[in-house]
Amino acid sequence: MRYSDRITLIRYSHGDDGLGDAPAATKTKDVPCELIPITNVQDLESFGLLSTNAYEIHFKNKIALVNRVEISGVEYTVNKTFLNRKSTVLIVSGGG
Numbered sequence: 001m002r003y004s005d006r007i008t009l010i011r012y013s014h015g016d017d018g019l020g021d022a023p024a025a026t027k028t029k030d031v032p033c034e035l036i037p038i039t040n041v042q043d044l045e046s047f048g049l050l051s052t053n054a055y056e057i058h059f060k061n062k063i064a065l066v067n068r069v070e071i072s073g074v075e076y077t078v079n080k081t082f083l084n085r086k087s088t089v090l091i092v093s094g095g096g
Helices: 040-049
Strands: 005-013 022-036 053-059 069-070 074-083 090-092
Touching: 053 074, 069 090
Parallel strands: none
Antiparallel strands: 005 022, 005 069, 022 053, 053 090, 069 074, 074 090
């Protein structure tokens, strides 16, 4: 598998002082991955993504859990994360 695509990972976390804080975004830019559009209707139905753009993103190594990814300047929401022994796969949807 070639990891020739680059995306930005976005993690949202709350501050240490607690109540009422807006979540702070931490971005990791230019992460190598394999980006695969999901086009099969059966796969889209199984993830509940029939009316949106969806992608399957493969990473060579394990990554920390993320909330969103940015692909070509468009943010997508992470719907499912698969943590394998030596790799990570994200199912994302949304965008424009």
